[in-house]
């Protein structure tokens with residue numbers, strides 16, 4: 001098995017319940033809801049993506065775990081966030097087991113459309129962020145983080161799913177999204193606001 005990875009970097013989790021926590025980000029290449037090419041954006045299922053996940057390098061299992069571990073500065077509890085692109089197209093049980101054996105807590109940021117329940121059950125943190133009309137198959141986890149607003153998705157569609165935290169995250173690039181998300185949380189306290197603090201703080 002090999003893995004295609006766009007980038008590996010050390011930063012702070014910018015979003016959600018773990019905002020501010022130091023983490024290694026492993027950004028897997030490719031997504032099932034957009035090709036990543038600008039010319040395909042209008043026809044993509046997910047149209048607002050803020051990320052370049054095209055290209056990258058191939059890693060064997062051992063090389064990927066080594067590359068991730070090499071970026072941890074030492075101390076604390078090593079934490080890796082698998083993102084992308086859509087990480088659950090590639091993350092599998094051998095990788096999660098190997099990262100655990102290397103001492104890492106393992107988190108995933110996923111659009112929830114890949115129903116790898118066996119992999120999800122092994123993860124320490126599962127963040128699902130639903131997109132357009134793509135059906136959510138992973139309907140339980142630690143946080144549900146809905147980019148807001150989305151024409152096809154209303155927060156009430158998700159609030160009975162099995163998550164511990166429910167966040168609205170203003171859609172970057174959509175004027176007025178910050179105020180809309182704030183107003184919705186104030187009126188519906190089931191929901192909390194998630195800000196992309198890396199964009200505010202100017203870190204990766």
Ligand SMILES: C[S@@+](CC[C@H](N)C(=O)[O-])C[C@H]1O[C@@H](n2cnc3c(N)ncnc32)[C@H](O)[C@@H]1O
Pocket residue numbers: 031048049050051083084085086087109110111112128129145147169170171172173196
């Ligand atoms: C780039 S995605 C990669 C992981 C996975 N494919 C997903 O969509 O959850 C990482 C996070 O960024 C969020 N995101 C992407 N574009 C955004 C935007 N324009 N504004 C706010 N959040 C965005 C996603 O919803 C997701 O929570």
Ligand SMILES: Nc1nc2[nH]cc(C(=O)O)c2c(=O)[nH]1
Pocket residue numbers: 011012013014015051083084109198203204
């Ligand atoms: N700092 C920082 N936090 C993040 N949380 C989720 C991210 C992602 O792109 O998945 C992200 C990211 O790109 N940067």
Ligand code: SF4
Pocket residue numbers: 031032033034046047048049050051053084085086111131
């Ligand atoms: S599902 Fe995630 S990675 Fe894929 S296009 Fe949407 S935001 Fe980007």
Ligand SMILES: [Mg+2]
Pocket residue numbers: 050051
């Ligand atoms: Mg990001």
